Each structure stands twice: as C-alpha cells, then as structure tokens.
Amino acid sequence: MERWRKTLLFREYANSAGMIPELMDKYAGASPDSYMRMSRQYTLVDETLRYAQAEDEKYHTGLSVTYLDKLKSCAGAQELSKCLQELLNGLEQLNSQYTTNQKDRLAYRIKKIIEENYNQHYLGLNYISEQVNVSTSYVSKVFKEEYGMGMVEYMNWLRIDHAKKIMKTQDLTVKEIAEKVGFTSDIHFIRIFKKYENTTPGVYQKQSR
Numbered sequence: 001m002e003r004w005r006k007t008l009l010f011r012e013y014a015n016s017a018g019m020i021p022e023l024m025d026k027y028a029g030a031s032p033d034s035y036m037r038m039s040r041q042y043t044l045v046d047e048t049l050r051y052a053q054a055e056d057e058k059y060h061t062g063l064s065v066t067y068l069d070k071l072k073s074c075a076g077a078q079e080l081s082k083c084l085q086e087l088l089n090g091l092e093q094l095n096s097q098y099t100t101n102q103k104d105r106l107a108y109r110i111k112k113i114i115e116e117n118y119n120q121h122y123l124g125l126n127y128i129s130e131q132v133n134v135s136t137s138y139v140s141k142v143f144k145e146e147y148g149m150g151m152v153e154y155m156n157w158l159r160i161d162h163a164k165k166i167m168k169t170q171d172l173t174v175k176e177i178a179e180k181v182g183f184t185s186d187i188h189f190i191r192i193f194k195k196y197e198n199t200t201p202g203v204y205q206k207q208s209r
Contacts, residue, residue, distance in 0.1 A: 001027055006157070008051050010111065010147055011095060017088035020044070024081040041080060045071055048084055055091055063090055106132060107146035110139060114151070118158045119182040125151065159183065160196045167205045174201045 004023055007016040028040035049071075052064035067087045074080040113131055117123045128151070129136040143151040159181040166177050178189035178201075193201045 003161070005047070008047065009149070010154075011051075011091075013051075013088045013092035013095065016048075017085040017092070020081050020084050020088070024077050024084075029077060037077075041077065044084060045080070048087060052087060052091060055094055061094060063087070063094060103142050104146065106134070107142050110143050110151065111147070111154070114155050114158065117182075118155060118162065119180060121182060121184050123155065123182060156192050157196065159189075160193055163189070163193065163201065164197075164204065164208075167201070168208045174205070177201065 001023065004016060004019045007013070007019065023044060024041070028037055028044060031037050031040065049064055049068065052067065056062060056064050064087075067083065067090070070083050071080065071087075074083050109132055110128055113128050114123065117127075125136045125139060129139050132139065134142075140151055143149075143154070147154065149157075163177050163181045166172065166180060172180070174190065175186040178186040181189075183189040183192070190201055193199075193204070197204055
C-alpha cells in the first residue's frame with residue numbers, strides 16, 4: 001500500500017494502475033471480514049479519486065466526474081479493479097498530453113535522472129544540475145514544487161526501497177547492499193534506513209528471510 005501511495009504522489013499513474021489487481025487481492029480482499037474488505041476497497045477508490053480530482057483542477061478536465069459514476073455502478077471486486085485501472089491509465093494519458101509547462105518537464109527530467117542513477121555514488125545535486133544545465137538551487141526548488149518532496153529525500157527513499165528488495169532476494173552484507181544502492185558509507189546507509197523503516201538493515205534483513 002505504501003508503494004502504491006508513492007506512485008500516486010509522484011504521478012506514476014501507469015505503475016499505480018499495474019498495482020491495483022494485487023492490492024485488490026492482498027490488501028482489500030485478504031481480510032475475512034466483509035466490512036473490512038469494503039472499507040479497504042473504499043480507501044483505494046477514495047485515494048484514486050482524490051488524485052483524479054487534483055488533475056482535473058490542474059488541467060480543467062472532467063475525468064474524475066466521468067469515472068465517479070462508473071465506480072458507483074461497479075458490481076464486485078473484479079469490476080472495481082478494472083475501473084480503477086482504467087481511471088489511473090487515463091490519468092497517465094492526461095499527464096502525457098498536458099505536461100507542456102517548462103517546470104513540469106524539468107521536474108520530470110530530474111526525477112528520471114534520479115531513477116536511472118540512484119545506485120551511483122556520484123549522483124547528487126551538483127551532478128543533476130550539470131545534466132539539466134540549471135543552478136542547484138533551481139533544481140531543488142522545481143522538484144520540491146512539483147512533487148512535494150525534497151530531491152535528496154526522494155533519492156534516499158528510492159535507494160532504501162531497492163535495498164529492501166535486495167535483502168529479500170540476495171545474501172549480501174549490509175556494506176555490500178549499501179554500495180549496491182549508491183551509498184558511499186554503510187554507516188550513512190544504516191542511519192537513513194533506520195529513519196525510513198524504524199529499524200536497522202540487519203534486523204530487517206533477518207526478518208525478511
């Protein structure tokens with residue numbers, strides 16, 4: 001659920017759509033209590049519509065209104081899942097069509113640079129500034145305005161997220177994992193990991209196995 005909310009936050013609606021079937025199955029459908037299942041389905045609908053409404057206000061479209069009626073008429077989890085996927089894919093197309101603002105494009109470029117180089121030690125504010133040919137202060141400002149999160153915070157979240165995946169599939173030391181996701185120091189990695197997960201990498205690694 002946390003990863004899905006992150007995709008919404010960063011307007012990665014195609015990824016959000018792809019995660020819906022699993023969420024409907026493992027998040028909403030896992031509970032034996034029918035009321036809890038309905039409550040969780042409502043949470044998925046409510047959060048999706050909240051972002052759809054925000055995009056409507058930004059681009060002056062009526063996508064959320066169109067899908068509101070569809071969502072109300074859905075009969076069963078499978079139909080609801082399909083409708084949510086269609087809405088999120090519609091938001092992805094909407095963004096592709098209307099993202100013409102210079103700041104939007106720049107913020108998107110910065111985000112892609114981080115995602116493609118998160119595991120490199122050289123990745124940082126100065127490197128990104130050189131890649132997009134604007135000042136470091138403007139890089140930080142544009143990214144924060146567009147995504148509501150600092151650039152370094154996003155970079156760290158991405159690295160920790162990938163570190164968690166490695167811990168579940170590979171038998172590596174904490175230091176090796178730190179290097180693999182772009183940290184120059186295992187001490188720094190441990191500190192950032194604890195900040196995001198409220199536990200140390202070592203403890204998390206043992207619990208994941």
